Amino acid sequence: xxxxxxxxxxxxxxxxxxxxxxxxxxxxxxxxxxxxxxxxxxxxxxxxxxxxxxxxxxxxxxxxxxxxxxxxxxxxxxxxxxxxxxxxxxxxxxxxxxxxxxxxxxxxxxxxxxxxxxxxxxxxxxxxxxxxxxxxxxxxxxxxxxxxxxxxx
Numbered sequence: 001x002x003x004x005x006x007x008x009x010x011x012x013x014x015x016x017x018x019x020x021x022x023x024x025x026x027x028x029x030x031x032x033x034x035x036x037x038x039x040x041x042x043x044x045x046x047x048x049x050x051x052x053x054x055x056x057x058x059x060x061x062x063x064x065x066x067x068x069x070x071x072x073x074x075x076x077x078x079x080x081x082x083x084x085x086x087x088x089x090x091x092x093x094x095x096x097x098x099x100x101x102x103x104x105x106x107x108x109x110x111x112x113x114x115x116x117x118x119x120x121x122x123x124x125x126x127x128x129x130x131x132x133x134x135x136x137x138x139x140x141x142x143x144x145x146x147x148x149x150x151x152x153x
Contacts, residue, residue, distance in 0.1 A: 003067050004065065004066070004067070007065075013025055014099060014101045014102075015101060015102075016101055016102045068131060069111075069129050069130070069131060070129070070130060070131065070132055070133040070135070070136045071127065071128065071129045071136055072127070072128045072129075072133070072136040072137045072139070072140040073125065073126070073127050073128075073140070074125075074126045074140045074141075074144055075118075075123050075124070075125060075126070076123055076124045076126060076144045076147045076148065077122060077123045078117075078122055078123055078124055078147060078151060079122055079151075080122050082150075082151050083117050083122070083124075085150065085151075086124070086147055086150045086151060087104060087115070087117065089150045089153070090104050090106075090115060090146065090147075090150070091104060093146075094106045102114075102116065103115055103117065103125075104116075106143075108139060110130045110131070110135045110138075110139065111128060111129045111130030111131065111135060111136060111139055112128065112129055112139075113126065113127070113128045113139045113140065113142070113143045114126070114127040114128070115143055115147070124147055126140050126143045126144055126147070127140070128140040128143070
């Protein structure tokens with residue numbers, strides 16, 4: 001997203017991932033020509049078709065502008081009573097350039113990892129993104145390992 005926004009002299013605003021937070025941020029900005037966030041697949045399809053009908057670019061041209069990336073998603077169990085400890089240790093260990101808007105997002109040279117505690121179950125979701133699937137899987141595995149080690153300390 002940052003690369004695409006930069007190409008069009010735009011900016012990316014970070015919010016929590018729930019729909020309400022996204023829409024509240026949109027309303028707070030209250031500016032014209034802002035990207036309207038779409039949280040529904042059919043609404044997105046409608047906006048996409050409206051844009052394509054203007055004839056400025058084709059779907060294949062739009063898809064060609066999206067940078068290549070790969071994602072991985074894993075779950076790591078963690079007892080309720082250890083979740084705070086694990087999160088504190090991650091923040092202490094990775095205190096440089098953290099994004100704490102929604103979980104703990106940690107930038108790395110090859111991509112990023114997001115450690116997100118589940119609200120209802122005793123586990124963490126670990127998301128990662130990199131330029132290859134192997135790198136994304138390695139990032140996710142590394143943070144799964146850290147979470148496990150922090151539980152044992």
